[in-house]
Amino acid sequence: MFKQKIIAFSPILVLVVTFLFSLTFVPSIHPTPKNLPIAIVNADKGVVLPNQTKLKMGETIMNNIKNNSNAKSNEEPSIHWIEVANEKLVESGLDNQEYYAAFIIPSDFSQKQATLQTNHPSSPTIEIMLNQGMNYTAANLAGQMLNGVAENINQNVRDEVLRGYEKAGISLTPQQVSSLITPIKTKVINVNKTGTHSANGNAPVSLFQPVWMASLIGAVLIFTAWNKTSFSNRKEKFYARIMQVIIGILLSIIVGFGLTWFADGMLGLDIPLKTDTALFITITYFSFFCMISALLAWIGFAGVPITALTLFFGAPLLAMAPEFMPAFYKDWIYPWIPMRFMVDGLRELFFFDKGLNWNHAVAVLTGIGSVSLIVMLASVIKPTRKKKEEKVSVADVEMT
Structure with missing residues (x-):
């Protein structure tokens, strides 16, 4: 039996088959997103402050996002931001499976943010829409990344407001302290839901x-x-x-x-x-x-x-x-x-x-x-x- 050629070649054949079928697991070993399409809407109308300067926080957020995306030009970014004119077009794009998620800055964002330095603060809200039906895993990961973006905005707004109070020498009221814990609210909306009996969307x-x-x-x-x-x-x-x-x-x-x-x-x-x-x-x-x-x-x-x-x-x-x-x-x-x-x-x-x-x-x-x-x-x-x-x-x- 050991004189047969098939026995001599069996180790090579086994290694080839092992290597070949091991390749099937390569995509799932360490999946990392690249250019994940996410829509962003800046509907912020801005607000005129008492000193007659105009606050356009939505525009500032957009510029910061663009700068961060271009920070590592030699690498493909995790998110491919797609600017969309309004929320209605975003909903249409989500239904057509063009985006895994959407990041929406509402029209009253700057107006509400300006109230954070008053005695009657009102926290602005950012909407995050997750397109679960397009891909459950990708939508959830997009949600985590967008929550991270919202948290960075929160930190920047919190620091800015505190610097303003410190510069003016104003003591914070309990209501103002409470509003500064999370100055920017986040509202997450699941669209095209996968439901509870869909094998987690699979x-x-x-x-x-x-x-x-x-x-x-x-x-x-x-x-x-x-x-x-x-x-x-x-x-x-x-x-x-x-x-x-x-x-x-x-x-x-x-x-x-x-x-x-x-x-x-x-x-x-x-x-x-x-x-x-x-x-x-x-x-x-x-x-x-x-x-x-x-x-x-x-x-x-x-x-x-x-x-x-x-x-x-x-x-x-x-x-x-x-x-x-x-x-x-x-x-x-x-x-x-x-x-x-x-x-x-x-x-x-x-x-x-x-x-x-x-x-x-x-x-x-x-x-x-x-x-x-x-x-x-x-x-x-x-x-x-x-x-x-x-x-x-x-x-x-x-x-x-």
Whole structure:
């Protein structure tokens, strides 16, 4: 046994496989955000102080944020600030998944801040909007970063007000002391909420693996039956491919509605648009089924490891925001994994209440399914390997 070459090469093969599959964990080892898109609105109108100077605290905050963002020009910043004109446009951008969060300075910010040095202080409020449905983890981290920004503003305002009182030699009243503990209030608003029965916002990712594996098993079973069937001409092959497509459609409907019912009724996931979700999973399954079937039709069972590698490399990325991925995975792996379009489509259905429509995810999945269907049907022109005929020896003939 030890004389066989496979034994000698086994340590190398084991190391290669270990290294290859270890790469699937690289994106999740130390995820750090880069250029996380966050909207910022400066609606502050300013205020004219008793000495006739105009206080525009919102403008000051904006300038400080820009200066801090450009402080390390040689490194990509954690936050990519996007200035937006008003709160209505911000809400539209959040619904269209353009921002993970928003930082809003209200119109009366300077006016209320000016009262902090009076006998009747009124703390201004900054609004932080977190887009949970876009990515639960990214939105929460954005919230932590924005709370840090608000705390820095708090510290600066507190120091400025105290310097003003000290310079004027004024003693603070209990009400003024209380207002200076937290001079700037922070109001956090969760939009496109993930709810309490969504696996912490990962319900779309949780449903991906059953659909992908069911697509693989369905395609492999039908391909196995195909290999065991003899065809006399290409016309018979073509009709068999049509039957394969019909079976694929039936399987898609069964998986689409069956998985939706099971996830909602048995697993307890909160699926607000059940029929739309079932139809979308049906489209997704058929797309994956056609893609895997086309691969098997042209290269045979060698296509199975390819689908397995796609699963292993793609699955860890689906729950991550692209801004958290290493550059290699973001630019070369993530754009090419087809299952991300299923997750994107389910996010819209689960958290954005948009219903099933001709969006980007549906268009791409339909395109993948259509091209794969054509490639699969075209496989009937592929030359068939003739089985080696058994040679009958003269001795066998004599024995008969």
